Amino acid sequence: xxxxxxxxxxxxxxxxxxxxxxxxxxxxxxxxxxxxxxxxxxxxxxxxxxxxxxxxxxxxxxxxxxxxxxxxxxxxxx
Amino acid sequence: xxxxxxxxxxxxxxxxxxxxxxxxxxxxxxxxxxxxxxxxxxxxxxxxxxxxxxxxxxxxxxxxxxxxxxxxxxxxxxxxxxxxxxxxxxxxxxxxxxxxxxxxxxxxxxxxxxxxxxxxxxxxxxxxxxxxxxxxxxxxxxxxxxxxxxxxxxxxxxxxxxxxxxxxxxxxxxxxxxxxxxxxxxxxxxxx
Numbered sequence: 506x507x508x509x510x511x512x513x514x515x516x517x518x519x520x521x522x523x524x525x526x527x528x529x530x531x532x533x534x535x536x537x538x539x540x541x542x543x544x545x546x547x548x549x550x551x552x553x554x555x556x557x558x559x560x561x562x563x564x565x566x567x568x569x570x571x572x573x574x575x576x577x578x579x580x581x582x583x
Numbered sequence: 584x585x586x587x588x589x590x591x592x593x594x595x596x597x598x599x600x601x602x603x604x605x606x607x608x609x610x611x612x613x614x615x616x617x618x619x620x621x622x623x624x625x626x627x628x629x630x631x632x633x634x635x636x637x638x639x640x641x642x643x644x645x646x647x648x649x650x651x652x653x654x655x656x657x658x659x660x661x662x663x664x665x666x667x668x669x670x671x672x673x674x675x676x677x678x679x680x681x682x683x684x685x686x687x688x689x690x691x692x693x694x695x696x697x698x699x700x701x702x703x704x705x706x707x708x709x710x711x712x713x714x715x716x717x718x719x720x721x722x723x724x725x726x727x728x729x730x731x732x733x734x735x736x737x738x739x740x741x742x743x744x745x746x747x748x749x750x751x752x753x754x755x756x757x758x759x760x761x762x763x764x765x766x767x768x769x770x771x772x773x774x775x
Contacts, residue, residue, distance in 0.1 A: 508746065515749040521731040522628050529632050532625035541622035548621035549771075552614060554756060556774035558726060560707045565607035565699050568731060569614075569627065573634040574603055575729045 513539050517547035518554050520568035530576075586650040587696050594653070595642040602638055608696030609654045610634065615775065616658045616694075619685050620665040623674055633661040655694050662686045703773055710762035714755055717743065721751035722759075 513535045522530035536544060555567035566574070587608050593601030613633055617626045637657045646652040665686070669679045714722065724737040738748035760770050 508750075511753065512746050512749045515753050516734055517625070517627070518752075519725065519731070519734055520627060520631075521733050522625075522631060523733075529635060530628045532628045536625040544625075545622045548618065548626050550756075551627060552611075552774045553760070553770045555611065555614065556770055557707065557756070557759065559607065559611070559697075560700065560703045560773075561711065561726065564603055566603060567610060568725070569630055570603065570606040570610050570634070571729055572731050573606065573610075573631055573638075574599060575731070576631070576635060577599055577602070577638055579730075 510539070510543055514543055514547045514550065517544070518550045520555075520572050522572075528576075530572075585696055585698065587654050588646055588650065588652055591641065591644065591646065591653055594638070595644070597642075602641075605653065606634065608698070609637075609657055611697040611774070612654060612694055613657050613661050616686070617661055617665055619682055620669070623678070623682065624665050624668040624672070626665075629661060629664045629668060633657055633664050636660050636664075651694055651696060654696060658694055700773065703768060706763055706766045706768055707759070710759045710766075713762060714758060717741075717747070717751045718755035718758060721748050722755035724748075725752055 516535035517533050517539065519533070522533055525531040536547070539547065555569055558567040559565050559570070562571075585608065587605050590601040590605045594605060610630065614626060614630050617624075617629060620626060620629070634657070637653065637660060640656070640660075641653060644653055644656060649655075662683070666679060666683050669682065711719075711722070720741045721737075721743065724741055727737075734748060734752075735745050738745045741748065743751065763770055
């Protein structure tokens with residue numbers, strides 16, 4: 506596996522996603538640069554990463570859950 | 584099995600803390616329900632969009648008397664979101680239909696929330712404590728404060744290039760998984 510591919514996979518594992526025109530999350534730019542096996546690998550790693558994050562969080566929240574709550578809060582404040 | 588619908592009245596009333604409690608059990612299940620789509624859609628974006636929609640429709644949701652109704656609704660919304668994304672991306676119709684059928688079959692299976700595991704939390708905290716140097720700093724950024732930021736910004740905060748930052752995040756996760764395995768815990772199995 507190339508270092509470049511590994512880096513793209515690791516970027517996609519992050520829960521950060523750009524915001525689209527309607528205010529919702531859009532696909533990660535790096536996801537579009539991966540082939541099918543890279544996308545599947547990123548998915549498998551994200552399942553493990555979220556389990557790790559949730560287990561470490563006092564409320565059991567993964568970074569995905571925290572990102573969603575932040576968007577809800579942002580919409581209320583916006 | 585716990586019933587996440589216990590949080591429904593508060594969620595419907597707009598209580599974000601109740602929604603957080605629901606998310607803790609529901610988000611992993613919704614992500615796993617999308618496994619078949621992983622090569623064709625960015626599952627992370629679909630999961631987040633699904634969870635936002637669940638929050639929006641929860642005040643109008645009518646339970647059917649069975650446990651975890653809102654979670655089952657979330658799994659259906661996720662499937663529909665993924666199929667819409669396949670169509671938007673012009674994935675071949677045959678592929679879209681095959682994935683839709685497979686996802687429908689999966690959605691018919693029992694949908695159970697993920698339960699917290701205090702033993703895993705204790706083991707994990709010990710393993711993360713053992714991390715040192717750049718991997719520890721990189722992982723701390725990923726687990727850090729909101730709002731989430733792109734990795735390029737996180738890398739700059741800790742004085743690393745993007746590639747070095749991403750390598751360190753990967754090293755940190757591998758080190759933690761190796762540490763957990765020594766304690767008899769396989770993260771890949773816990774996550775299922």
